[in-house]
Amino acid sequence: MPTGDITHIDHPLLAGLSDEHMSKIASCAWGDRFEEGEHLFRVGEIANRCFLISAGLLALELDAGQRGVIRTSTIGAGEVAGFSWIFPPHRYGESGHVVEPIEATVLDGEKLRKMKVEDHEFGYELMMRFATVMLSRLQAARLQLLDVYGDHR
């Protein structure tokens, strides 16, 4: 829920952004807080929000049936949750479960999508930043798959 107007967002994802692009993002952003145990999003829900986290700890989870809920990663201050708003079919692929109270700037994904179509330069700038984060998550996931501490004799 929006908690006030924002003119500048202090988050590593947006560092160095031009004033023009920053004001575009700020026009569809609001600050919010989420308490322990809350879900920011759940698997399969329509992905229309993105969270720039400034404090707290968020667990990304998948329900593995009889194995229970598996935490695939956690993200905290300075990190980003929610990329599914960028790509069709715009549905979250994991659940975001608050472990420690989260303070975040929430971005309206639907508005951002429209803005990046209307202004390709803005869209490119935004995509490069999100792609960099996604690449680092992909590389971490690959390393996780290697199970480096497992006994592979």
Added chain:
Amino acid sequence: MCTVTIAEPRIDPMLTTPMVISARRQETADTFTIDLAPPGGFTFLPGEFTMLYVYGVGEVPISISGDPAHPEVLTHTIRAAGKVTEALERMRPGDTVGVRGPYGTGWPMEAAKGKDVVLVGGGIGLAPLRPALSHIINNRIDYGLVSMAIGFRSPHEMLFVEEIREWRQHFDLDIELTVDVADETWRGSVGVVTRLIPMLEANEDAIAMVCGPGIMMTFTARALRDRDFHPDNIYVSLERNMKCGVGMCGHCQYGPLFVCTDGPVKQFSEVERLFGIREV
């Protein structure tokens, strides 16, 4: 230029000294810690190892995991992963183990003086780093910012749980902990240890000491280089099967190196290319 510390053996390198197990702690399902009571004490440098001999079974190299300021106790943390380590796992306080050493190169505690220090330990690789952190805590004024990233496979496979809790209470240490995978009862960080590297406080001329599986060390070194750490300032601890421990048999040869005498601690710049050669 190599700046690792090489210690001369303090006793006959081929002589085994019998030592009694004074205490034993089960760390995880397959990993345990034993304290030995060395007659007359046992001095060592952080990063060094000994050859532990189970009489009638065989010998195995194990890094020392205790506090170098306490020579009256010789501590090793061991994962049961073979004939000798499985025999060690069955031993209890009062049993006797043969010890040779200490051997090998230590962590660069002298070179790190006056600088920021980053320690990165993964799994059983935390054990050889523990003496380095103990040394830093005992001589805190000698070092700048000190941070440590610790990774385990899961919460059930964590080592030194109580000590990690204690380390995290030091206001002048930044201790970050993560596990590769967890269920929803785990309240800490989940993800590979390399994800912690960008969060650690250290300037670019800091000294990094890294220990864990080879692939983990490679990725960690890359993450440190992404933070502008110089490869000469990144130290890793090599692991290899050993026999003699004193550079005579060649059993631990790793490319041009004998891990027992040239290592186990090496600058990453010296071994980086070897990490990429599967046949080595």
